[in-house]
Amino acid sequence: MGCILLGTLIHIAILPFLDLTLSACNATLGIIFAMILASTFLGERFIWQYDLVAMVFIAIGCVTMVLNANKHEVIYTDQEIIDLIFSPTSVIFTATCLFLIFLNNCLLRNMVKNLRQFEINVDKFTKQH
DSSP, X not given: XXXXXXXXXXXXXXXXXXXXXXXXXXXXXXXXXXXXXXXXXXXXOOOIIIIIHHHHHHHHHHHHHXXXXXXXXXXXXXXXXXXXXXXXXXXXXXXXXHHHHHHHHHHHHHHXXXXXXXXXXXXXXXXXO
């Protein structure tokens, strides 16, 4: 969980310096590459009817983002970057991300606890019958 929080904070800190078009395209290509790696090394089944269609739509979305991207470079001063980072929108975004990460962690722990209880109940039921 600490790595997720650290990654989110670093991501938010570099957003003013980052071209979001490149970031989004990098993320979409990462998804396609992960699909290929999962099929190759983890033995995941590649279902052409679903996976190929998903890869095509992801690639189309990536190309659409690049074609519609703002081509003008914007240069910010140090003070403008600080103002952007501490603006209400950025603060709310950061707080929301951290809250959702915390909520996700809590829900995951609860689900794992319930899963373990379910496994215990199944073992008890199996021994009784």
